[in-house]
Amino acid sequence: MAQSIDTYSGLLWQDGKSATDYDVLVYDQDFINNNLQNYGNLAGVFTVCDTNIEIQRQVEKKTADRSAFDEQFKPFTTAANSKSEEMGVSLSTFQNVCWEKSKSIRASFDEAMKNKKRIALFAEAILAVPTSAEHDLTSLKKMYDIAFDTSSRAYKEFSRAGSSTTYGKLPGKDLMDKPIVSSSESPFTAFMKALHATDWVRQGRDHYAAQADGKCPFCQQKLPMGFDDEIAACFDAQYQQDIDDIAEFQATYIRVTSAILDTLQANLQDVLATVDLLEYKDKIALLKS
Numbered sequence: 001m002a003q004s005i006d007t008y009s010g011l012l013w014q015d016g017k018s019a020t021d022y023d024v025l026v027y028d029q030d031f032i033n034n035n036l037q038n039y040g041n042l043a044g045v046f047t048v049c050d051t052n053i054e055i056q057r058q059v060e061k062k063t064a065d066r067s068a069f070d071e072q073f074k075p076f077t078t079a080a081n082s083k084s085e086e087m088g089v090s091l092s093t094f095q096n097v098c099w100e101k102s103k104s105i106r107a108s109f110d111e112a113m114k115n116k117k118r119i120a121l122f123a124e125a126i127l128a129v130p131t132s133a134e135h136d137l138t139s140l141k142k143m144y145d146i147a148f149d150t151s152s153r154a155y156k157e158f159s160r161a162g163s164s165t166t167y168g169k170l171p172g173k174d175l176m177d178k179p180i181v182s183s184s185e186s187p188f189t190a191f192m193k194a195l196h197a198t199d200w201v202r203q204g205r206d207h208y209a210a211q212a213d214g215k216c217p218f219c220q221q222k223l224p225m226g227f228d229d230e231i232a233a234c235f236d237a238q239y240q241q242d243i244d245d246i247a248e249f250q251a252t253y254i255r256v257t258s259a260i261l262d263t264l265q266a267n268l269q270d271v272l273a274t275v276d277l278l279e280y281k282d283k284i285a286l287l288k289s
Contacts, residue, residue, distance in 0.1 A: 095123040108141060111148040146274060158267040161260040170253060175246050261287060 004010055008019050099119045106113055106122075116122045146152065215222055264284050271277060 091123075095119045098123050098126055105137075108137075109144050112144060142274065146272070155270060155272050159263050161263050170249060170256065175242060175249060257287070 005024060008024070011019070013019065013021075096119065099122060102122070113122075116125045261284065264287070268277065268281075
């Protein structure tokens, strides 16, 4: 009967009325099964409506799934706890070994052990070193004594040479690779170039020509007419300009080098007595030579 009413099957309506004029509600076993359900094992507590029943079913399924996962996870938890205990034992062993093995070293470098005078703190400091390295204890002790000497004082750091100018940047440096010759094309000039004697002749002319009185300063014979002009042609304006540039380059080089040497020498005026300066002094001597 409830199903017939719910589906409007075989129902007769009052004259002038139809099914659309009524809200037909049927309370039967199907309604109870779909809308009322016990809430778990709680007596007298019900879940009402089909939506809530579906949610309850999903919750129960998820709860069951979680219980299953918890069971699967138990062996891993047990293994993790076991590894943690093993790690604790290993760490304790490591700490004790480090402490015992370093007894004499810690005594020799006591001032450097600040905040590391407990087993755990010392081992932690050891583990914090990213890469191990061999050290000469004698040299290390020497540096330790200097660093922790109560009567020590601060020394000024060595000054750099200061100039960023290098030999290759000095003005006129390109002339070092350039032959200094006259641009004249006279036969005598060509002869001097062939002998590579231009500079030698220039020096002789500068030193002796003024006192030669028209004679060769070596054989004392009278020089041919126009000979002095031919020699002068060997030392034209371009030649003289190159000579002047070379002289300027030399003066600049001497000035810059002297400034560098002064700075490097000044570094030696106040130096810690235990610092080995042999190589440093060798470099200065090489620069002077």
